[in-house]
Amino acid sequence: MANQLSQLDQVFAALADPTRRAIVMRLCAGEASVGELADPFDMALPSFMKHIHVLEQSGLLQSEKSGRVRTCRLSPDALLSAEDWFQHQRAIWEARLDRFEAYVMKLKKERAAAKRPSKSAEKTTNKPSKRKGTE
Amino acid sequence: MANQLSQLDQVFAALADPTRRAIVMRLCAGEASVGELADPFDMALPSFMKHIHVLEQSGLLQSEKSGRVRTCRLSPDALLSAEDWFQHQRAIWEARLDRFEAYVMKLKKERAAAKRPSKSAEKTTNKPSKRKGTE
DNA sequence: TCTATAGTTAGCTTCATGGCTAACCAATTG
DNA sequence: CAATTGGTTAGCCATGAAGCTAACTATAGA
Numbered sequence: 001m002a003n004q005l006s007q008l009d010q011v012f013a014a015l016a017d018p019t020r021r022a023i024v025m026r027l028c029a030g031e032a033s034v035g036e037l038a039d040p041f042d043m044a045l046p047s048f049m050k051h052i053h054v055l056e057q058s059g060l061l062q063s064e065k066s067g068r069v070r071t072c073r074l075s076p077d078a079l080l081s082a083e084d085w086f087q088h089q090r091a092i093w094e095a096r097l098d099r100f101e102a103y104v105m106k107l108k109k110e111r112a113a114a115k116r117p118s119k120s121a122e123k124t125t126n127k128p129s130k131r132k133g134t135e
Numbered sequence: 136m137a138n139q140l141s142q143l144d145q146v147f148a149a150l151a152d153p154t155r156r157a158i159v160m161r162l163c164a165g166e167a168s169v170g171e172l173a174d175p176f177d178m179a180l181p182s183f184m185k186h187i188h189v190l191e192q193s194g195l196l197q198s199e200k201s202g203r204v205r206t207c208r209l210s211p212d213a214l215l216s217a218e219d220w221f222q223h224q225r226a227i228w229e230a231r232l233d234r235f236e237a238y239v240m241k242l243k244k245e246r247a248a249a250k251r252p253s254k255s256a257e258k259t260t261n262k263p264s265k266r267k268g269t270e
Numbered sequence: 271t272c273t274a275t276a277g278t279t280a281g282c283t284t285c286a287t288g289g290c291t292a293a294c295c296a297a298t299t300g
Numbered sequence: 301c302a303a304t305t306g307g308t309t310a311g312c313c314a315t316g317a318a319g320c321t322a323a324c325t326a327t328a329g330a
Contacts, residue, residue, distance in 0.1 A: 017317095046319090047320070050319085054317090067326090067328075068326060
């Protein structure tokens with residue numbers, strides 16, 4: 001678990017660079033050699049290889065050399081684990097937001113009840129307001 | 136679009152640091168002051184403020200000062216846009232994989248047909264394999 | 271075998287990042 | 301008013317990231 005966090009460090013750091021993000025996007029469409037990958041970029045090969053290495057060390061990329069050509073492919077596990085992190089945070093955030101909404105709703109109701117106490121007062125109708133609206 | 140990429144740079148770079156990821160996770164549970172946020176970390180306040188600033192500039196965090204206390208909250212748009220990036224890549228990757236699977240399936244069928252041409256080759260078993268099981 | 275191709279290694283610059291201390295506002299509070 | 305609290309600014313330092321060139325290795329092809 002603590003190990004995974006350290007991998008998250010590397011995955012996010014890898015994806016923070018536009019060149020590396022472009023490489024990942026390209027590899028989503030299928031495997032390619034280093035030369036093919038490097039071609040669209042105006043960059044010396046050693047510099048480009050550093051990016052490949054960063055991606056490989058982060059676990060986002062696997063490569064294999066046969067003859068004199070190294071073929072790279074995406075290894076999606078790291079990508080998925082990063083995506084999971086987002087989904088987890090979003091779940092927590094949305095749960096909190098649901099609670100907050102329920103709280104505001106309760107406040108509104110109490111204020112309304114305070115404004116016209118002639119009406120049936122503290123009704124405390126707990127409307128869940130489940131708001132699953134994908135947004 | 137190109138503009139968004141530049142924001143992705145900042146968001147991913149911000150999330151590459153475990154301290155900042157912890158701040159984001161904490162803020163998912165609700166807003167907090169700088170002091171409250173900094174408390175669990177063994178770090179001088181100016182250093183910590185740099186992290187806050189990085190998060191704010193990436194668009195992940197909003198803050199507001201009232202009196203002498205600055206309150207921070209998460210602004211989820213940046214988080215969502217990063218999550219969108221992952222989902223987009225995964226969609227492409229899965230589409231490619233489905234095509235690849237279909238291709239392998241076709242190869243298998245052709246090989247089976249070549250092996251025993253007497254039988255009427257199996258009907259095109261189109262198993263979509265929609266792989267929605269990821270979660 | 272000779273040459274061109276595809277990567278690789280080594281070593282160098284430059285700049286950003288992440289940390290620190292010290293000093294400095296500006297609100298609260300006694 | 302004086303002291304404390306909460307944050308801010310300025311400036312320093314060490315490390316690492318991102319780029320380059322030059323030289324090298326090893327395979328493929330003529």
